[in-house]
Amino acid sequence: MPEPRIGFRRHATTILAILLVGTLLFAHPGVLVPNSVDDEERKSPNDVRLVSPHPNSEAELWPFTSRGKSFDSLTLPINAVVQGHTSRVVSHLRNRRTAEWRNDTQEWQGISHEDEPTAGDDVAIEWHNTTGAVRYTYIDAPGSRGGWVAETAQIHDGSYFGSRYHLRLYEGGTGGQTWTAIQAHQEHWDWFRLRHSVGSLSAAQYYLDNQFYGKWYVEDVSRERFANGGIADTDGWVSVVELRAPTDVYPITLLWVAILLGSVGVQESMLSFVRELLSWLSAETTQRGIALGFLLLGLPIVVRGASIAVEMTVPTIPIKAVAGIGYVVLAVGLPLSAVILPKGHQSLDWFGVAILGLGLGFLLDYQSIGVTVLPIMVVLHRLTVLAVIGLLAVGGARQQADERWNLLVKTGLVLWIGVLLWPLFFSL
Structure with missing residues (x-):
């Protein structure tokens, strides 16, 4: 088929830019309307419900x-x-293991070392100290422990740059009436937002409940209605754990990545098929297409895996430094690959290769960290990222044949800056 006219391409690029701007304004109407929250009277402790x-x-x-x-x-x-x-x-959450067993004549509970076998149904779990944005809660109490308080501790199970269960703990009360309130949520690191995206609160609550069910040091695990539901997937019922004695538990979470393999139907003889395959692979355009597809597919996965590896093995390196390096690799590597590698073939072929490779990369990246549900605005942003990378691949394929197509590359780079700024300045 003949290539679409230059004018059509320009119109398509203009329409894409208008849709991007319109989406931002539709999703965030506050951009056009002045924020008047500062003019409203702030709530006091008498205006909210305490439990x-x-x-x-x-x-x-x-x-x-x-x-x-x-x-x-x-x-x-x-x-x-x-x-x-x-x-x-x-x-309770961080220490290694606890062995429990009973028989007809005795009851035994004890802590085992890592190299000693244990009895009972031990669970593999990993909780570590972590960092996160400071969040406050309000405690109404006599003495100095009342008022606005920050987290007493933050711990997580998982990895900072992957997916994790994140707990913020707030201590209140005094003496034997001391309690620890916990905000638990499941989240994953989003490279385009440069921060975590919360996926589920109820999943984290059930996961936390399972750390205490059936343990000899737990008196009771129940649910009490605090009537604070309606946010995300919460229902207003809070887990209440009564402890009886300290112990140790050590979990390990395993991460599995599924690899799908396809099969090719062979109509001719195997020898003929191999010859045709080798001839196809020897073509420069084919090699460039394979390189582009695998590079776009692999970049999100490699950046995520390398960041998690550095986080786990070299804890002295600041988290922000690792995040900055990973972000630069994606922000520069994705558009650069799309512009440099395409050459020859129909421009729409390169568009398909680009969105297919990067799209699979996003899917496998999320699958590798166990993320199955995303907010609609995050999905819309990723689809826009795919469209812009595909546009850059089309421009890269044509810029060597026609210098006028450099305009398409420049337009794509402007749109790329837009999709990078979108999640940084507007909440997804």
């Missing part, structure tokens, strides 16, 4: 977290309370 996390404690809790020391900047609901000190809760 009692411990039946014998005078301290009351606002069952949410907040970006700042204000009820108006609410973020996520508290979804678990453990009746005990934060240090004790962290000790």
